[in-house]
Amino acid sequence: MTDLSYLLETILLLAVPFVPVALGAILRKKFPAAPETPPSGAQKAGRLAGNVLFWGGIAGILFVIVLFLHFKGKLF
Amino acid sequence: MKRTFILILLALQAGAALAAEPVRWGDQEYQAQFKYFIERDAYERSSWEELAPEAREKALSDAAEPAQSRQEAVAAYYAKAMEKWDSSRLQDYCENTAADDVASVKVWMGTLKGTLFENKLALARAMLRKAQAAGLEETDAAALRPHLTEDAIANLRYLKEAEALRAQSGGQFKKHELPKKTVDATIKGVSGALSGNVERNMAKVFDGDLSAGVAGSSFLGGKYAVPKGAVNGAVSGLSSQTGAFVAGNTAAALGAPRATSASTIKSAAPASLDAAGKAKSTAWTSDAYGVTVETANGKKSYRDHQEAEAAIRQMPAGSVKKITLYGHGSPGMQTVGPGQYDALYTAELLDGKMAKNGVIQFSGCNTASIGDSTLNPAVGLSMVARRLLYFSLPYWQDRADGIPAAQAKQQWEKEWNADLSQDTSKLVKGAIVCGYRTFGLVPGRLPGLTRLMGNQEATEPGYVAGKKVCYQNGKEVPAP
Numbered sequence: 001m002t003d004l005s006y007l008l009e010t011i012l013l014l015a016v017p018f019v020p021v022a023l024g025a026i027l028r029k030k031f032p033a034a035p036e037t038p039p040s041g042a043q044k045a046g047r048l049a050g051n052v053l054f055w056g057g058i059a060g061i062l063f064v065i066v067l068f069l070h071f072k073g074k075l076f
Numbered sequence: 077m078k079r080t081f082i083l084i085l086l087a088l089q090a091g092a093a094l095a096a097e098p099v100r101w102g103d104q105e106y107q108a109q110f111k112y113f114i115e116r117d118a119y120e121r122s123s124w125e126e127l128a129p130e131a132r133e134k135a136l137s138d139a140a141e142p143a144q145s146r147q148e149a150v151a152a153y154y155a156k157a158m159e160k161w162d163s164s165r166l167q168d169y170c171e172n173t174a175a176d177d178v179a180s181v182k183v184w185m186g187t188l189k190g191t192l193f194e195n196k197l198a199l200a201r202a203m204l205r206k207a208q209a210a211g212l213e214e215t216d217a218a219a220l221r222p223h224l225t226e227d228a229i230a231n232l233r234y235l236k237e238a239e240a241l242r243a244q245s246g247g248q249f250k251k252h253e254l255p256k257k258t259v260d261a262t263i264k265g266v267s268g269a270l271s272g273n274v275e276r277n278m279a280k281v282f283d284g285d286l287s288a289g290v291a292g293s294s295f296l297g298g299k300y301a302v303p304k305g306a307v308n309g310a311v312s313g314l315s316s317q318t319g320a321f322v323a324g325n326t327a328a329a330l331g332a333p334r335a336t337s338a339s340t341i342k343s344a345a346p347a348s349l350d351a352a353g354k355a356k357s358t359a360w361t362s363d364a365y366g367v368t369v370e371t372a373n374g375k376k377s378y379r380d381h382q383e384a385e386a387a388i389r390q391m392p393a394g395s396v397k398k399i400t401l402y403g404h405g406s407p408g409m410q411t412v413g414p415g416q417y418d419a420l421y422t423a424e425l426l427d428g429k430m431a432k433n434g435v436i437q438f439s440g441c442n443t444a445s446i447g448d449s450t451l452n453p454a455v456g457l458s459m460v461a462r463r464l465l466y467f468s469l470p471y472w473q474d475r476a477d478g479i480p481a482a483q484a485k486q487q488w489e490k491e492w493n494a495d496l497s498q499d500t501s502k503l504v505k506g507a508i509v510c511g512y513r514t515f516g517l518v519p520g521r522l523p524g525l526t527r528l529m530g531n532q533e534a535t536e537p538g539y540v541a542g543k544k545v546c547y548q549n550g551k552e553v554p555a556p
Contacts (some may be wrong), residue, residue: 001487002481003475003481004470006468006472010464010468010470010472013460013463013464013468014464015523016460017457017460029451030339048354056453057203058455060454063454063457064457064460064461066517067457067458067461067465067515068465069462
């Protein structure tokens with residue numbers, strides 16, 4: 001049981017950096033850059049949120065990679 | 077006949093019940109395993125009694141082998157520690173023996189032997205301090221005779237004379253200096269031998285043991301094995317004066333000449349600290365670390381942590397306004413190059429030296445606990461990385477090594493969020509102790525930027541991107 005809960009925790013922790021990227025990708029797909037009709041304010045906001053989450057998420061993943069690359073059994 | 081059959085059945089049942097009786101806490105038959113549990117905080121009486129009989133059997137059987145090897149390692153360590161020390165070993169034991177080591181001896185060898193070791197260490201440390209400050213008297217030498225070699229005692233006596241010599245020469249030590257060739261060759265031999273020891277100490281905390289989840293399980297056995305032979309070899313045939321240089325005990329008394337010879341000894345290292353700080357490096361990656369001490373007389377940086385420690389030990393009480401320890405950090409630990417600092421060691425070094433509201437700055441990652449929840453995504457990601465690297469990773473490695481889940485959980489749940497800054501602030505009363513709750517990113521350490529900025533061997537971090545926190549007497553206070 002202990003192992004199972006920690007396995008779940010590890011998977012969730014590893015997934016955390018990918019969550020905003022996935023959300024951003026969904027929003028970007030839902031609110032395309034060049035829609036057939038002119039976008040409303042809400043659609044523009046949705047697209048912007050998608051972009052922020054997507055690229056912010058990618059930046060976050062890179063940040064975590066930088067942290068992990070610094071790990072040699074000791075970190076700074 | 078029927079009655080006999082019933083009696084036999086009852087006897088068999090009673091026997092079975094007896095066989096299934098769970099092993100009690102502290103059972104004599106499993107002494108080694110229980111000592112192992114106690115040392116690693118794996119179980120205590122209450123948590124043991126909550127375990128099912130089968131789980132107890134499994135825990136005991138899993139711990140049998142590591143407990144046996146740990147017992148042998150501590151016994152060997154104790155036997156070696158109770159031999160007469162030469163100068164190198166005196167220095168090594170006094171500097172590197174942590175309270176945990178003494179506690180381990182008490183657990184495995186019994187309170188009596190543990191106390192004997194503790195007393196020997198306390199006496200040695202006190203006499204080392206006295207030898208540096210006031211010199212040894214005949215009664216002191218007699219007290220040390222059961223514990224130290226005659227050469228080591230003679231070297232301790234020489235410390236004070238060396239101090240007097242330095243004072244007489246007014247810092248112009250060159251005419252009293254030993255031939256550099258001899259000193260350099262000698263010290264090279266010793267530093268080579270000691271570096272292996274230092275590496276093992278590092279591994280104990282960071283690399284092998286931490287990542288393999290066996291922290292503290294094997295370091296005692298080999299801790300002093302290499303230096304003894306190598307140091308003896310390096311010292312043999314040299315005069316007692318050279319021996320004193322080699323032992324490093326004279327480092328404090330002979331501050332000036334040691335610094336003079338350092339530039340030639342460490343040919344691979346920069347010529348001097350100031351040059352290191354100013355000269356532009358063309359290296360792509362960083363090897364930055366150092367100790368910076370601020371007093372009323374100004375600020376001084378040291379690349380060599382031992383040199384810094386020797387200088388600090390000579391400083392008058394209440395003189396350190398700020399000290400920055402710069403290097404790598406991890407929960408509960410900070411390194412400065414090959415040196416390592418936990419709360420106890422830092423407190424011992426700085427005990428009484430800090431000025432009122434003086435600042436101890438740990439410039440290393442994760443040198444404080446993660447603290448409260450936050451909306452800052454960078455801090456959040458840092459916390460995620462810390463949990464993964466300092467809990468999940470060692471936990472799964474322990475499990476892969478066959479360590480019981482409960483034991484691995486208990487070990488790493490305690491370790492991953494350790495707060496070096498707070499623990500230190502509780503020990504160094506009145507001082508403000510600062511550290512980082514997160515990973516600290518220093519631009520000058522990033523590969524490539526190191527080359528642009530030319531600060532490969534910087535001794536101070538400059539800007540640090542991280543969440544800083546400060547404590548005073550264990551309570552959080554605003555950063556000074």
